[in-house]
Amino acid sequence: MKNAQVSTAWKKALLDNYGAPSISLVKGKGSEVFDVEGKKYLDLLGGIATNILGHAHPAIVKAVTRQVGTLGHVSNFYAHPNVIELAQKLAAMTGDKNARVFFAQSGAEANEAAMKLSRRTGKYRIVAAQGAFHGRTMGALSMTGQPSKREPFLPLVKGIKHVPYGDIKAMRRAISNKTAMVILEPIMGEAGVIVPPVDYLAQVRELCTQKGALLVIDAVQTGMARTGDWFGYEYSGITPDVITLAKGLGGGLPLGAMIALGDAAQLFVAGDHGSTFGGNPITTAAALAVIKVIEKDKIMIKVRKDQEFIMQRIALIEGVSEVRGAGLLLGIQLDKPIASKITLQMREEGILVNAANDSTIRIAPALNISRLQLNKFCTIFEKVMSHDN
Ligand SMILES: Cc1ncc(COP(=O)(O)O)c(C=O)c1O
Incomplete structure (x- = not known):
């Protein structure tokens, strides 16, 4: 061939x-x-x-092979040790003892989950960045700030404003008491690896706290030690309300996650969201192996x-x-x-x-x-x- x-x-x-x-x-x-x-x-x-x-990688091959030969899938009608262990580990990495996790398969789905979570604040408006990439499903695409990807699929979800990345004045003008969430990549990946001014995330954090908006950090591309920290925002010293992950998390297997911190971890109630494959024993086994190797090596x-x-x-x-x-x-x-x-x-x-x-x-x-x-x-x-x- x-x-x-x-x-x-x-x-x-x-x-x-x-x-x-x-x-x-x-x-x-x-x-x-x-x-x-x-x-x-x-x-x-x-x-x-x-x-x-x-x-x-031998550790991922071993973990996945063992898991698929034991129990491949259970759905969220049943618990499985891997999903709990992985959620505990991710929550611990945030340093917030109240953090809780939702699992999906991809970055877009993790961001969709964050979008839905923010609706539980009773508000719907969102501020995102021009040039940002958050995925291709309709909600994630609505937050993606790239006109060429958005325009063929209008109308998208309403109430989303895009501001220049790294421009705190523009963010200050865009955000209000009606804002449900602000979503930002700590470094914009798809836009060409764009690094914001060093104090930008801390200033956005302050604005979000003042206005009662959730700060969602999309660490899909920058998470899992990619930048030298577990999550790409850590250089800024902030604590976000929500972190979304995918890509490196599963070490090549399809796994996404939304970690909600502090009060945000209480926003979903039973029945609010779900995913058949979310937290699947095999993909979570791979992620546990990934974390172990990153730490050990x-x-x-x-x-x-x-x-x-x-x-x-x-x-x-x-x-x-x-x-x-x-x-x-x-x-x-x-x-x-x-x-x-x-x-x-x-x-x-x-x-x-x-x-x-x-x-x-x-x-x-x-x-x-x-x-x-x-x-x-x-x-x-x-x-x-x-x-x-
Ligand atoms: C920052 C960021 N968020 C979300 C996504 C979407 O992830 P997925 O393709 O897994 O849906 C990507 C993908 O490149 C990304 O870089």
Whole structure:
């Protein structure tokens, strides 16, 4: 089988919402993946910040294999030890002893849950950021601040205002006593790895408290040690009311979560929300394995050192104007709008990265990627950037 044949088969079998991928991956180990033609790639995208421990990590394989061979699914009519242990662990990570958790399968669903939770304040208005990405379901899309994704599907949920990200004056104008929630990514991922001013989240926190609005932190892309902390907002010192997670949480298995803190943890009552697969024993087994490895291997310390290493190497390369982000979620700002071209050239060289926009290359590799592999990425990136593009 050739990549081109798979691409043709995809076009016939799948709806055209993604466009057909031109390569087909069939195998992976750690940060290496292989396509259907046997070509090896170093994976610096990690399934879009999702394969947090790389491919086929032995701890995840073991936990999932054991669980699927014991009890695969129970529904929320019944309890299962994994779901309770995982909820306890996530709640403990927030440092709030009243925190409680709802499980879903994806980031969009976690944000939908947050949206519904905020309706239980008796209010419905929401403030979100221009450029933000919160998912593609109708509620999550309504909060997503990207017109090209929203406009074909209007009308969306009403009462949602989008303000420039990082602009506290605009936030102050938008938020009122009628605001149910404010939703923000601590670093905007899909928008091109945008980092807000350092005191922005703390100022938004203060405004939310004054106006009685929930502060929802969408840590779907920035959570699970990706930035060197459990949740991407921790650099700001705030305590949010709600945290949403997905991507890295399941280590490659579909798992999303909404953690509600403080009084927000009391807002849902029985019957308010649900999901057949939510908190499934297999996906929660994977997440428990992920957390154990991150703790045992001191991955958060490694991730911070990796950030320093990459930033120092890449910032010196001609054609790069800035490297921004935190931990292993980094955006490389190019002088010219050639990010797609560079992404293709990197792929030719056996490295998978992503063009977050015309002039930003995003990397979000497995957090356990080796220094040798990161060095290889930097060397090849430098080579590709020296091409006459
Ligand atoms: C910050 C953020 N929120 C929500 C989502 C949506 O997650 P999902 O694709 O799992 O629905 C994404 C996906 O990229 C994301 O980056």
